[in-house]
Structure formats: C-alpha cells, structure tokens
Amino acid sequence: MELEDINTVAVLGAGNMGHGIAEVVAMAGYDVNMRDINEEFVQNGYEQIEWSLDKLAENDQLTQEQADAALERITPLVDMAEACGDADVVIEAVPEQMEIKQDVYTELEAVAPDRAVFATNTSSLSITDLSEFTDRAESFCGMHFFNPPIRMDLVEVISGAHTEDATLDVIEAFAEDVGKTPVRVRKDVPGFIVNRILVPLMNEAAWLVEDDVATIEEVDATTKFDIGLPMGSFELADYVGIDVGYHVLDYMHEVAGDRYEPCPLMETKVDNEEFGQKSGKGFYDYEDGDGADVSMDDDLFSETVKERLLAVLANEVAYLVGDDVASPEEIDTAVKLGGRWPKGPAKFADEYGVADLADALEDAYEETDHPRYEPFDHLATVADEGGFYDDAGEDDGTVEFDTIELTYPGDKVAQIELNRPQQMNSISLELIEELDAAIDLVDDDDDVRALLLTGAGSKAFSAGADFMSIAGGGADPFDAVELSKYGQETFGRLEEIELPVVAAIDGYCLGGGMELATCADIRIATSRSEFGQPEFNLGLLPGWGGTQRLQRIVGMGRAKEIIFTADRFPAEEMAAFGFINEVVEPDEFETAAQDYAAKLAGGPPLAMRFTKRAMQKGWDNHEAGLEVESMGFGHVVNSEDVHEGINAFFGDDEPEFEGK
Numbered sequence: 001m002e003l004e005d006i007n008t009v010a011v012l013g014a015g016n017m018g019h020g021i022a023e024v025v026a027m028a029g030y031d032v033n034m035r036d037i038n039e040e041f042v043q044n045g046y047e048q049i050e051w052s053l054d055k056l057a058e059n060d061q062l063t064q065e066q067a068d069a070a071l072e073r074i075t076p077l078v079d080m081a082e083a084c085g086d087a088d089v090v091i092e093a094v095p096e097q098m099e100i101k102q103d104v105y106t107e108l109e110a111v112a113p114d115r116a117v118f119a120t121n122t123s124s125l126s127i128t129d130l131s132e133f134t135d136r137a138e139s140f141c142g143m144h145f146f147n148p149p150i151r152m153d154l155v156e157v158i159s160g161a162h163t164e165d166a167t168l169d170v171i172e173a174f175a176e177d178v179g180k181t182p183v184r185v186r187k188d189v190p191g192f193i194v195n196r197i198l199v200p201l202m203n204e205a206a207w208l209v210e211d212d213v214a215t216i217e218e219v220d221a222t223t224k225f226d227i228g229l230p231m232g233s234f235e236l237a238d239y240v241g242i243d244v245g246y247h248v249l250d251y252m253h254e255v256a257g258d259r260y261e262p263c264p265l266m267e268t269k270v271d272n273e274e275f276g277q278k279s280g281k282g283f284y285d286y287e288d289g290d291g292a293d294v295s296m297d298d299d300l301f302s303e304t305v306k307e308r309l310l311a312v313l314a315n316e317v318a319y320l321v322g323d324d325v326a327s328p329e330e331i332d333t334a335v336k337l338g339g340r341w342p343k344g345p346a347k348f349a350d351e352y353g354v355a356d357l358a359d360a361l362e363d364a365y366e367e368t369d370h371p372r373y374e375p376f377d378h379l380a381t382v383a384d385e386g387g388f389y390d391d392a393g394e395d396d397g398t399v400e401f402d403t404i405e406l407t408y409p410g411d412k413v414a415q416i417e418l419n420r421p422q423q424m425n426s427i428s429l430e431l432i433e434e435l436d437a438a439i440d441l442v443d444d445d446d447d448v449r450a451l452l453l454t455g456a457g458s459k460a461f462s463a464g465a466d467f468m469s470i471a472g473g474g475a476d477p478f479d480a481v482e483l484s485k486y487g488q489e490t491f492g493r494l495e496e497i498e499l500p501v502v503a504a505i506d507g508y509c510l511g512g513g514m515e516l517a518t519c520a521d522i523r524i525a526t527s528r529s530e531f532g533q534p535e536f537n538l539g540l541l542p543g544w545g546g547t548q549r550l551q552r553i554v555g556m557g558r559a560k561e562i563i564f565t566a567d568r569f570p571a572e573e574m575a576a577f578g579f580i581n582e583v584v585e586p587d588e589f590e591t592a593a594q595d596y597a598a599k600l601a602g603g604p605p606l607a608m609r610f611t612k613r614a615m616q617k618g619w620d621n622h623e624a625g626l627e628v629e630s631m632g633f634g635h636v637v638n639s640e641d642v643h644e645g646i647n648a649f650f651g652d653d654e655p656e657f658e659g660k
C-alpha cells in the first residue's frame with residue numbers, strides 16, 4: 001500500500017488516545033470511522049473531539065470552517081464491520097490488556113479488507129504478540145502516539161518480528177502526512193524508545209532514595225536544575241502515574257531481566273494507591289501539600305545523583321544503539337519530542353562524557369552488585385569512540401544545531417528558525433550560543449543577502465527566556481549578568497550585520513522573544529500573533545535589551561506602557577505602534593515572509609551595508625550617522641551596482657546587483 005491509497009482510517013477505541021488520534025487524522029483530511037463498544041463511549045469521544053476542535057478554532061489554530069470540516073469527516077460507530085469494512089488503515093487504541101486486544105483483533109480480522117494495514121497504539125505490549133492475533137502479521141506494526149495526540153508531535157513506528165518494511169514505510173509516511181514526526185523503532189523491545197529511557201530513569205531515582213544515596217528533594221533538584229530536564233525524576237513519575245511507570249517496568253523486568261527490578265519504593269506507592277497527580281498523592285502531595293515543589297537550591301545538587309542518572313541513561317542508549325533498535329539521533333529526537341527534553345539522552349551523555357559515565361556505572365556495579373548497573377556491551381565501544389555522536393562533521397565546515405535550524409530556503413536568503421516548539425521556542429543559553437554561531441555563518445556567506453528569522457510551529461515565535469535558563473545553576477546573580485549581556489550582544493548582532501533581517505512572527509512573541517524580534521530590521525506578523533514584555537509578571541525586568549531598544553521603535557511612552565503593564569498586545573495594535581511593518585493572515589504567512597526576505601535579498605548589498613551602518617550609528621550619535629552616510633554614499637557612487645541600477649532604469653529592466 002502507498003500513502004495515496006489511504007483514504008479511510010478506522011480508529012478502534014474512543015477513549016483519551018483513540019479520540020485524540022481520530023481528531024489528528026481527520027484534521028489532516030482523512031475520513032475517520034471511530035469505533036467503540038457502545039454508543040455512550042463513542043459519543044463521549046466524539047463530543048471531546050468537537051470541544052477540542054472548537055478550542056483550536058477559538059485560538060486561531062484552525063478556522064471554524066476547517067474545524068467543522070474535520071468533525072464532519074469523523075463517523076462515530078459501534079458496529080465493527082461498518083467501521084472497518086472499507087478501512088485502509090486501522091489504528092487500535094483499546095485498553096492495554098492482552099485479552100481485550102486479542103478479542104478486538106479476532107473480530108477485526110473477520111471484517112477488514114485484505115489490503116488494510118493494522119497499527120496498534122500500545123505503549124507497553126509486544127507488537128509481535130499482538131500481530132500474531134491476526135492473519136497479517138507482516139502488515140501489522142506499532143504506531144505509538146503520545147498523550148495528548150493533538151499536541152505531541154512524536155509517533156514511534158515500531159516493527160514487530162514479522163513486520164514488512166513496506167508496512168513501516170507507509171505508516172511513517174502516513175504519520176508525517178498527519179503532521180507528526182515518526183521515529184522508527186526497528187525492534188520490538190519493551191518500552192520502545194521513550195519509555196525505555198524515562199522509566200529506568202524514574203526507577204534509578206527511586207533506587208537512589210531507597211539506598212540512602214540521596215533524598216527525593218536532592219534527586220529532583222539535581223534532575224531539574226542541575227542536569228536540566230524539564231521535571232524532577234519523582235515529579236515525572238507523579239506526572240506520568242507511578243502505576244503506569246511501574247507496569248512498564250514490571251513488564252521490562254519480566255522480559256529483559258533483573259536489571260529492571262522495580263524499586264520497592266515504587267511498589268509501595270502502587271500498593272498504597274498513591275499513583276501521583278491523578279490520585280492526589282504520590283511522591284508529592286497534591287491535595288494537602290504543595291505538589292511537586294522542586295527546589296532550585298544548589299546546595300541540594302549532588303554529583304553522584306547526576307552521574308548515576310546519566311550513566312543509567314547512557315547505558316540504555318547504548319543498548320538501543322548496539323542492538324540496532326535506533327540510532328543516537330533517532331533516540332534523541334524521540335525523547336526530545338516525547339519527553340519534552342531540551343536535548344536527547346545521547347547528547348546529555350556525550351556532553352558529560354560517556355567514558356566517565358561508563359566508569360561511574362562500573363563503580364556503582366562493584367559497590368552495589370545490582371544488575372541495573374551492569375554495562376551493556378556497546379557502552380564500552382561508545383566510550384572508546386568518544387561518545388554517541390561523531391564530531392567529524394564539524395571539521396568539514398558543517399555545523400549541527402539542536403535548538404535552531406539554519407536553512408537556505410530561497411535564492412540568497414538564509415533562514416534561522418528557533419526550533420524548540422515544545423517549549424514555545426523559549427530561549428535557552430544553548431539557543432543563544434547557537435544563534436551566535438549561525439549569525440557567524442550567515443555573516444561570512446557572500447551568497448546570502450537577507451536573513452529571515454522565524455519560530456518553529458504555529459504557536460509561538462518565542463515565549464521569551466527559557467525559565468530553566470533563568471532558574472538553572474541556582475539562579476546565580478553573576479551568571480545572570482553574563483546571560484543578560486550575552487543575549488544583548490547576540491541579538492544586537494542582527495542590528496549590526498550588513499544584510500537585512502526580517503523577523504516573521506506567528507503566535508506568541510513575548511519577553512526575550514520580543515527583544516530578539518526588536519533587533520530585526522523588519523517585522524511581519526500574523527493577525528493572531530500576540531506581543532508583550534511579561535517580565536514584570538515574574539518580578540523580572542527585560543534583560544536582553546528591552547529597556548533600551550524597544551523605546552527607539554515605539555517611542556518612550558509606548559515602551560513604558562508595554563513593559564510596565566506586562567500586557568499582551570495584538571499584532572494590529574503593535575502595527576499601529578510602529579513595531580510591526582505588515583500584518584498578514586495565517587494562511588498567507590509563509591509566502592509573505594519568504595517574499596519579503598526575497599525582495600530585500602534582491603536589493604543592492606553595498607547600499608544596504610552602508611545604510612544599515614549609518615542608521616545604526618545615527619541612533620547613538622546623529623553626527624556620526626551622517627558621517628557614515630556620506631562616506632557610504634562616496635563608496636557606492638561609482639560601484640558596479642550603481643551602474644547596474646541606472647542601466648536597468650533606462651532599460652526598463654529589473655537590476656541584478658552583485659554587491660560590487
């Protein structure tokens with residue numbers, strides 16, 4: 001089957017995952033039959049979809065017509081034959097119990113057409129075992145969405161032992177077509193990729209407390225504010241559900257041995273029905289206490305905790321890579337998207353040093369004799385090779401970025417996209433460093449004549465400084481001064497580079513994100529975008545140039561209004577303030593942004609260089625600005641560009657400037 005052959009998709013199960021998947025698939029234009037075992041369940045799922053689509057329309061992420069059309073494409077059904085009789089793809093999302101799934105597949109196999117591909121959304125059961133309930137194990141694979149499907153970009157596409165490559169290819173293409181990022185899991189290993197990383201992390205955290213190596217407070221402060229993961233390890237367990245983590249672990253223990261022995265601390269919590277957030281109490285108390293109130297106090301950071309957690313992660317990555325389940329890049333993509341990590345576990349391990357982590361693992365194994373510390377064979381190879389990633393690429397001039405993307409979408413145009421959509425493209429120290437490096441590349445590239453600055457996804461250009469960067473490192477005042485200066489200087493480079501910079505803004509443009517956009521030469525925005533300097537809401541002040549640069553564009557009065565009120569301002573109002581040059585509708589945005597950059601890229605480079613320089617200089621010092629203007633005028637007057645411009649004028653032609 002090819003992607004073009006997929007028209008009708010059946011989703012079995014209308015619960016949380018089922019109705020979420022049905023919504024995503026219908027939004028991409030497919031006809032969806034959503035089936036559950038009774039009218040009440042299926043109607044309930046349908047109403048949830050209706051509510052969610054309306055919310056998306058309310059937030060301008062869809063038009064109301066698109067939302068209505070998506071809903072119309074979904075048919076709620078109870079009868080299996082009606083739901084699946086003409087399905088090209090069937091996605092099963094029924095409860096995670098083998099017997100239930102077996103019954104469903106038996107019923108399904110009797111009515112589905114031969115051509116249909118079956119995909120299961122299981123997060124914990126064996127794909128191979130499930131495929132064997134059908135007569136088409138070769139056309140059967142895992143298609144593991146993350147919760148909630150509408151917001152989470154990752155889909156793990158998992159091969160069972162009998163799955164044909166063609167099945168994985170078409171399901172991957174389909175996942176991409178519904179707007180997701182598929183990551184192929186080449187072998188049916190328990191936990192697949194994301195749970196294989198997250199669940200042992202939670203278990204190791206629990207063992208560290210069980211073995212009196214550290215307290216919950218120390219483990220979580222270290223995980224969140226020293227390592228820099230989005231949540232503390234125990235906070236994560238409470239969020240996911242300790243019972244959920246425990247069951248995955250239990251299964252891994254059964255299938256993959258004692259290294260996955262669940263920590264008694266987790267077991268006790270499950271026995272006491274203290275599952276985490278959903279039950280009101282887990283490792284933290286959400287009813288009578290403050291919930292997961294992870295401390296930033298750097299006195300709580302523990303190097304042993306950091307090393308052990310990272311060592312366990314590195315060992316799992318080594319297993320997945322060594323066993324050819326996935327590559328380091330695929331693992332990092334999956335965990336970044338599925339766990340909302342700022343970078344993946346392979347990258348974390350490389351940055352710490354895989355050899356050091358391998359030594360730490362050996363030491364812990366000797367000390368405790370617990371099999372969870374037994375290194376996988378491939379870890380030693382990775383340690384010898386100096387890490388999971390090969391840095392050779394950097395020698396041939398290519399630079400890899402994690403938090404931004406540098407592309408060349410059109411003739412003479414470079415585009416830097418802030419690429420942390422799961423975190424609203426918030427700006428971390430790493431992002432500033434990468435931006436700095438990308439500006440170097442663009443600045444040195446004679447073929448680039450305009451720079452376009454965008455944010456990935458449709459929710460935000462950028463929601464400002466990454467809270468972790470502000471809070472991380474124990475929020476040391478000296479570090480904060482450095483961070484502020486570094487941001488001011490790096491953003492300021494956009495004012496100084498000699499080519500025009502267009503910031504194209506779709507969604508939130510707040511705090512540090514707005515300070516970054518302020519440094520562009522031109523700003524265009526969608527009508528749904530919102531702007532603001534919300535720092536006062538946090539007790540902070542704009543620290544990346546906002547107190548100085550904004551006033552020069554919108555005037556002192558408006559700048560004070562924006563900063564002092566910390567309000568959010570719509571694009572039209574910001575256009576009236578002179579901050580936005582052009583407001584466009586979301587469906588015209590991409591073309592408008594590219595066209596604007598292309599138009600400026602076609603301009604005269606020499607004149608642009610001196611004009612930007614003169615305007616920038618004149619901002620501080622009028623006389624100096626005029627001086628640069630005169631010098632620039634003298635410099636360009638006899639240039640080939642001016643000859644080209646004048647010739648084109650008389651020839652009624654478009655000039656082609658060379659910057660000479």
Ligand SMILES: C/C=C/C(=O)SCCNC(=O)CCNC(=O)[C@H](O)C(C)(C)COP(=O)(O)OP(=O)(O)OC[C@H]1O[C@@H](n2cnc3c(N)ncnc32)[C@H](O)[C@@H]1OP(=O)(O)O
Nearest residue numbers: 340422423424426463464465466467508511512534543544
């Ligand atoms: C020197 C510079 C200083 C500064 O810039 S200070 C920072 C100033 N910025 C802000 O105060 C804005 C903070 N963010 C927000 O107010 C909201 O977000 C939005 C209005 C932008 C969007 O709200 P909604 O649509 O409800 O989304 P969501 O659930 O709040 O955010 C989605 C995910 O994005 C993460 N996120 C948002 N802003 C930041 C940030 N600034 N730093 C780090 N992460 C951020 C969230 O936590 C969450 O993540 P999860 O889905 O994992 O829970």
